[in-house]
Amino acid sequence: xxxxxxxxxxxxxxxxxxxxxxxxxxxxxxxxxxxxxxxxxxxxxxxxxxxxxxxxxxxxxxxxxxxxxxxxxxxxxxxxxxxxxxxxxxxxxxxxxxxxxxxxxxxxxxxxxxxxxxxxxxxxxxxxxxxxxxxxxxxxxxxxxxxxxxxxxxxxxxxxxxxxxxxxxxxxxxxxxxxxxxxxxxxxxxxxxxxxxxxxxxxxxxxxxxxxxxxxxxxxxxxxxxxxxxxxxxxxxxxxxxxxxxxxxxxxxxxxxxxxxxxxxxxxxxxxxxxxxxxxxxxxxxxxxxxxxxxxx
Numbered sequence: 001x002x003x004x005x006x007x008x009x010x011x012x013x014x015x016x017x018x019x020x021x022x023x024x025x026x027x028x029x030x031x032x033x034x035x036x037x038x039x040x041x042x043x044x045x046x047x048x049x050x051x052x053x054x055x056x057x058x059x060x061x062x063x064x065x066x067x068x069x070x071x072x073x074x075x076x077x078x079x080x081x082x083x084x085x086x087x088x089x090x091x092x093x094x095x096x097x098x099x100x101x102x103x104x105x106x107x108x109x110x111x112x113x114x115x116x117x118x119x120x121x122x123x124x125x126x127x128x129x130x131x132x133x134x135x136x137x138x139x140x141x142x143x144x145x146x147x148x149x150x151x152x153x154x155x156x157x158x159x160x161x162x163x164x165x166x167x168x169x170x171x172x173x174x175x176x177x178x179x180x181x182x183x184x185x186x187x188x189x190x191x192x193x194x195x196x197x198x199x200x201x202x203x204x205x206x207x208x209x210x211x212x213x214x215x216x217x218x219x220x221x222x223x224x225x226x227x228x229x230x231x232x233x234x235x236x237x238x239x240x241x242x243x244x245x246x247x248x249x250x251x252x253x254x255x256x257x258x259x260x261x262x263x264x265x266x267x268x269x270x271x272x273x274x275x276x277x278x279x280x281x282x283x284x285x286x287x288x289x290x291x292x293x294x295x296x297x
Contacts, residue, residue, distance in 0.1 A: 137261025251289035
């Protein structure tokens, strides 16, 4: 994969210049070992001196598929795909990465099959936004290590917008609020719990609709803790509908926690374009909302 930049200001070294473009130490090491660097069209070593106005081109080595990862031919629902990014609409019930419970048909396995079928140059998915198995919605994937490095920095700088929708039990009183409570792993289970020993966690929400015994909320995460939305709403007495792990009430309209990753937006660091992706609400979600509205009449 070839990338190109123009030197706009004096810089002390090639390594520093490429670091300014987003190449992490790991990507730079790969480039030195396997890639090619050109300055003004001529192949050069990493020790070359750069001048303002020089054009730097790098050819990054292809990322070959991991043979230990199984290939699944089950199709994925692609929201967007280009050289750098893959945005997938993940269905509820699908694990994102292989694990003890499923090593052959997770989102990663399906992406591998998708890229093999299209003869993609890079075939290692870098998962940027991971969802719980039973949470539906947008998953963001980097298609190469440079994209992964830039996206990770964007997330660290909080330059990524993510919005979730959840249906929680009971009627949430305030139209808008925040839950600011540290979260830690429960030593007695698989859940997260509010604890002064935990890591800082901040959740902001807006009520979008109230039902007789439930509330539809839109949520923005200001931190990215495991199970943050589920644990935070449970901690204020409003666990998500269908969330067994956090004692959420069952509802015949849905057999999972009522949580959907609705929106993801960012400014593309490669093109400068604003990008916004919205996942449609799945059928079980729509059925639940319809039932709750009917019960509330």
